[in-house]
Amino acid sequence: MTLGEKIKEVRKQAGMSQEELSGKLGVSRSAVAKWECDKGIPDVDNLKMLSQLLDVSIDYLLDNGETLDKAVIKESIDLTKYGKGSSKTKKDRIIREKHPEAVIHPLLAKTKLTKGEAALDWGIVLVTDAPAGIPGLIHSFQNSGNRYYMVEQGEKQLLVLITDEFMVSRELAQKQHTNKFEIGNIQFTKCSYKVK
Numbered sequence: 001m002t003l004g005e006k007i008k009e010v011r012k013q014a015g016m017s018q019e020e021l022s023g024k025l026g027v028s029r030s031a032v033a034k035w036e037c038d039k040g041i042p043d044v045d046n047l048k049m050l051s052q053l054l055d056v057s058i059d060y061l062l063d064n065g066e067t068l069d070k071a072v073i074k075e076s077i078d079l080t081k082y083g084k085g086s087s088k089t090k091k092d093r094i095i096r097e098k099h100p101e102a103v104i105h106p107l108l109a110k111t112k113l114t115k116g117e118a119a120l121d122w123g124i125v126l127v128t129d130a131p132a133g134i135p136g137l138i139h140s141f142q143n144s145g146n147r148y149y150m151v152e153q154g155e156k157q158l159l160v161l162i163t164d165e166f167m168v169s170r171e172l173a174q175k176q177h178t179n180k181f182e183i184g185n186i187q188f189t190k191c192s193y194k195v196k
Helices: 003-013 018-025 029-036 044-054 058-062 087-098 115-128 134-142
Strands: 068-076 103-111 147-153 156-162 166-172 180-183 186-190
Touching: 003 029, 003 044, 003 058, 018 029, 018 044, 044 058, 087 103, 087 147, 087 156, 087 166, 147 186
Parallel strands: none
Antiparallel strands: 068 166, 103 147, 103 186, 147 156, 156 166, 180 186
8 A cells, every 4th residue: 555545544534534634734635635646745744743633653654554554552661670681581571571472483683784885885895805794783783782573462463672771562464474574674584482
């Protein structure tokens, strides 16, 4: 589903006409019509307002509908409440406590390089004889404390990110049936073991 189709669908679900929505956004009715026909896109401020007015996440509007959808929940966490142990162990305890009946797979996450980063990487290799993978290595250091999980509870699948400060849960629109999958610019691989 395109951005325009999503705007049209959620506008109708909210019981608003194009004219009513345009009035609340402070744009012309023809601007809303262009968005809904995919002949234009709202700017960042209008996306934020659309998200609030139509009670949907910006992720839902911008995602291509293949993977992410539905609810996104962000909660603060306090790792110090989980006693001694590594950050990984504490995060495993947090996810198990939050979803006691679910099947939980830890995920390995790898950021895909943009074209520019890939070109830079090859440039560094050619000029300095340094090993390939420097931008990827930088990404891994930046995200080294983050833990990703696939939570399977009945028909629902949640993609959960736990950092040192918060937990973000996203319900996936389509179930992932393989051990490797991509969401946005991140490649995920399910670990063979489950969180106990």
